[in-house]
Amino acid sequence: MNAQMIALINQxxxxxxxxxxxxxxxxxxxxxxxxxxxxxxxxxxxxxxxxIFSVIAGSGVTVQEFLISGKIALGVILAYFLMFLASFIxxxxxxxxxxxxxxxxxxxxxxxxxIIGIPLLLATFEGSEVNVCISVYTIIDQALLWTVGxxxxxxxxxxxxxxxxxxxxMLNPITVAVILAFTILLLEIPIPxxxxxxxxxxxxxxxxxxxxxxxxxxxxxxxxxxxxxxxIFMIVLVxxxxxxxxVYILLGFFxxxxxxxxxxxxxxxxxxxxxxxxxxxxxxxxxxxxxxxFVTTLACLITIPLVSLxxxxx
Numbered sequence: 001m002n003a004q005m006i007a008l009i010n011q012x013x014x015x016x017x018x019x020x021x022x023x024x025x026x027x028x029x030x031x032x033x034x035x036x037x038x039x040x041x042x043x044x045x046x047x048x049x050x051x052i053f054s055v056i057a058g059s060g061v062t063v064q065e066f067l068i069s070g071k072i073a074l075g076v077i078l079a080y081f082l083m084f085l086a087s088f089i090x091x092x093x094x095x096x097x098x099x100x101x102x103x104x105x106x107x108x109x110x111x112x113x114x115i116i117g118i119p120l121l122l123a124t125f126e127g128s129e130v131n132v133c134i135s136v137y138t139i140i141d142q143a144l145l146w147t148v149g150x151x152x153x154x155x156x157x158x159x160x161x162x163x164x165x166x167x168x169x170m171l172n173p174i175t176v177a178v179i180l181a182f183t184i185l186l187l188e189i190p191i192p193x194x195x196x197x198x199x200x201x202x203x204x205x206x207x208x209x210x211x212x213x214x215x216x217x218x219x220x221x222x223x224x225x226x227x228x229x230x231x232i233f234m235i236v237l238v239x240x241x242x243x244x245x246x247v248y249i250l251l252g253f254f255x256x257x258x259x260x261x262x263x264x265x266x267x268x269x270x271x272x273x274x275x276x277x278x279x280x281x282x283x284x285x286x287x288x289x290x291x292x293x294f295v296t297t298l299a300c301l302i303t304i305p306l307v308s309l310x311x312x313x314x
Contacts (some may be wrong), residue, residue, distance in 0.1 A: 038266050
């Protein structure tokens, strides 16, 4: 077992422990539903934007390194195309009603990069190339999430205002953090050390607070409702096990091993919880989205190490 595999497994164990702490805290009423709601707002509006800003702006990546990141961007686009295609085919196979079909495609495509992906990648891999991969993926991911993702969750309404709404939603703390960080990086604008240390410190709490939050939310999910949605488990099989291996093989034709492995892990990330929030705001099937986030988050503790092990033999 190589050092990368050991580091990955160690981080998954830490993730499991943090989620268990959150789950237990919710069960004994240390964390309430209202408390989780407030924590969610803090995470999305301050903590994750701080992490993304510190990763990009403080990465030390040069403009030249970003200019040669076109192959990484191509890899991200390829990965998204395959996830969209696979989820669309599966939604047709299951013959969902429209609201559920659209949400199925969304949760089977968009992974939980901010809460699980970035902390896991930063703890497992080293080097500026990691920051480049995260930066490129985050830009494409956010652009697609707040346009295509919102469209999927609102498509059943046949509302012409959905595109405008999606564009407005793109102006959120995370995308603002991405834009500011890239502006500072590309223009080489100096950031006062005290300010940067503060932002780095806030971003550094991401892994702990977000995983405790996820564990807490799992305590309030109805297992019975999930048992009545077996299609959710198909997401685990296809998105989190089969597609990462396929993507790893295809990326081998034009990407070096490190970015290839990073994008492979990203493809296998669990469903993004924010899809449930967006779905609820548009009257779509938010229960399916919440159930998918629950199942895939637990499953990733097993599937990510399995994917890493499988790719080590390729």
